Amino acid sequence: MFDRYRGRPDAVRALVQDDRVHRDLYLSEELFALEREQFFAATWNYLGHASQVPNAGDYLTQDIAGRPLVMVRQPDGGLKVLYNRCAHKGTQLVSDPCGNTGKFFRCPYHAWTYRLDGAPLALPLKAGYGGTQLRQCESGRGMVTLANVVVYRDFVFVRLSEAGPSFEDYFGDVLQAIDNLVDRSPEGRLVVAGGAMRNIIHCNWKMYLENINDTVHPMSTHESATQAANQLWAGHGPDDPKPMAMEQILPFGAGYDFFDRMGGRVLANGHSVLGVNFSIHSNYAQVPEYEAAMTAAHGVERAADILQRSPQNAVLFPSLAAKGSPQAIRVIRPLAADRTLVEAWAFRPAGAPDLLFERSLTYNRLVFSPMSIVAHDDVALFESMQQGLRADGNEWISLHRDHRAGEADTPVQTVNGTNEILMRNQFRAWAHFMTQGMEAVA
Amino acid sequence: MTDGLFTEDVLSRFVEDEAALLDDGRYDEWLDLFAADGHYWVPLLGARQADPHTHNSIAYEDRLLLQLRIERLKNPRAHSQHPPSQGQHVLQRPRVVSVDPEAGVAVLRTPFLYVEARGERELLLTGRYRHTLVREAGVLRLQQKRVDLLQPERPLPAIQLFI
Numbered sequence: 307m308f309d310r311y312r313g314r315p316d317a318v319r320a321l322v323q324d325d326r327v328h329r330d331l332y333l334s335e336e337l338f339a340l341e342r343e344q345f346f347a348a349t350w351n352y353l354g355h356a357s358q359v360p361n362a363g364d365y366l367t368q369d370i371a372g373r374p375l376v377m378v379r380q381p382d383g384g385l386k387v388l389y390n391r392c393a394h395k396g397t398q399l400v401s402d403p404c405g406n407t408g409k410f411f412r413c414p415y416h417a418w419t420y421r422l423d424g425a426p427l428a429l430p431l432k433a434g435y436g437g438t439q440l441r442q443c444e445s446g447r448g449m450v451t452l453a454n455v456v457v458y459r460d461f462v463f464v465r466l467s468e469a470g471p472s473f474e475d476y477f478g479d480v481l482q483a484i485d486n487l488v489d490r491s492p493e494g495r496l497v498v499a500g501g502a503m504r505n506i507i508h509c510n511w512k513m514y515l516e517n518i519n520d521t522v523h524p525m526s527t528h529e530s531a532t533q534a535a536n537q538l539w540a541g542h543g544p545d546d547p548k549p550m551a552m553e554q555i556l557p558f559g560a561g562y563d564f565f566d567r568m569g570g571r572v573l574a575n576g577h578s579v580l581g582v583n584f585s586i587h588s589n590y591a592q593v594p595e596y597e598a599a600m601t602a603a604h605g606v607e608r609a610a611d612i613l614q615r616s617p618q619n620a621v622l623f624p625s626l627a628a629k630g631s632p633q634a635i636r637v638i639r640p641l642a643a644d645r646t647l648v649e650a651w652a653f654r655p656a657g658a659p660d661l662l663f664e665r666s667l668t669y670n671r672l673v674f675s676p677m678s679i680v681a682h683d684d685v686a687l688f689e690s691m692q693q694g695l696r697a698d699g700n701e702w703i704s705l706h707r708d709h710r711a712g713e714a715d716t717p718v719q720t721v722n723g724t725n726e727i728l729m730r731n732q733f734r735a736w737a738h739f740m741t742q743g744m745e746a747v748a
Numbered sequence: 749m750t751d752g753l754f755t756e757d758v759l760s761r762f763v764e765d766e767a768a769l770l771d772d773g774r775y776d777e778w779l780d781l782f783a784a785d786g787h788y789w790v791p792l793l794g795a796r797q798a799d800p801h802t803h804n805s806i807a808y809e810d811r812l813l814l815q816l817r818i819e820r821l822k823n824p825r826a827h828s829q830h831p832p833s834q835g836q837h838v839l840q841r842p843r844v845v846s847v848d849p850e851a852g853v854a855v856l857r858t859p860f861l862y863v864e865a866r867g868e869r870e871l872l873l874t875g876r877y878r879h880t881l882v883r884e885a886g887v888l889r890l891q892q893k894r895v896d897l898l899q900p901e902r903p904l905p906a907i908q909l910f911i
Contacts, residue, residue: 500804501792504903530826534819538812551813647903652804667804676904677790677807677911679817685906686828 313747483620532559576623576735
């Protein structure tokens, strides 16, 4: 049954109601195929970080929505993103996740070569192409370059489709989340370090993304981890210095009131910031030498402003979630309707003490590793929901909490931290970008 | 001084018994095998990783964190353990890499297969262990159990127990 939604924008829009969404959003392989064609092509998706390709010829391969891409550092210091496909027969020009290709790309199959910007350089038996139409053909033009690539403070985003909103119009104020991450370096520069945690989760990508904006689950979902932590830490006073792991795990057990008061903000196009007032990351021990370096770099007021902002999560819809402190990002890379790859990366802020990097590594290890102490219960429940939604009798998922009629008319608003508007906002953006370029079948 | 702790047979038996405790779910006894400053380490780069501080790890845990993990597994609200996971280790014979009875330190290398099953799913992991054993109060203790997985950087599903 592969024709329920293709060419039917009204049917797609009907899946997202004001205060609930239909289960097909999570289950339908047809919708997943349409997401790849339409939704992920029209939105801006995170590819990688410029610090991963420091020198000319350095490259990073990445699949985005089924398209094999390669980001490569140019001789002039710029970055280009190309389709990782030989113009001749389609061989992937590089097959390692990252590396250095030298001064040009050389296809391992027939030795066609390309400059680092994808332009054709040479091919064997050149005389054999005289008098043919190769030059006029796509195959004669070299590797295909992505036109829409933006490097924002070293974070590299791409839009696959020719048409769609500009980078600035698309992200708007949520870019402050990246500013906050980068400004936490006294030198204004981050370096990706420590490798990526890569998790395969058998659930729909939107379910994972929703959970990043969900503050009501920690008390019940993470009860096993927080009870064990509390039990081990019992007997210590509230101000006793905690091992870093305890400092990071114990706040997961905060109550509903804490999460409600932390506040949230929705922005146009599905973006959001959770924890605009404070978060579970707000009370990590202070580091005087770091604060001194930040003050020297940014001035007292600005340094304080940067450091006191530590949202729970900022979602750069649909592929990136950022934590200012402990300087970690998660990248959501959908693989199928019921399979999602989630990568977690850590940063080393240039000019900051090693302790900050250690916090980033420790957090990722405790929370985002395949052997996480905290996430096992999340993952088990996502997989449970993915199965449970197949149950007949109720085709809808409730997003009613704190819903107010007409709320969608205000694209930017600040709300209580347990408000499901952060999720409703994601689904409204999903419906918009799914259908905006969709031709209705007559 | 030879107290018989550092013979190949005794050292190998330690590694085999250690895996058996995990397979039997006797985690408190397993934790007792660790020295006071002992660590359990699954490097993200596998055998290529030099240390746990400059690169991340899938797990790098001291006794406090291991105990946290074990207490969590006992908690009835550990949702991921309904149904519970079960693990099975299959070991090749441990090889003694180095032994220094005077200093009271021995290192063993043991190729393994590990299967973790839960519900209808089974996860197969393979690699090699590097056990660093020390003499503590007349018995052998684990200073470090290092788990070098084959392809640890690839996308992995949840690993619930101890590899």
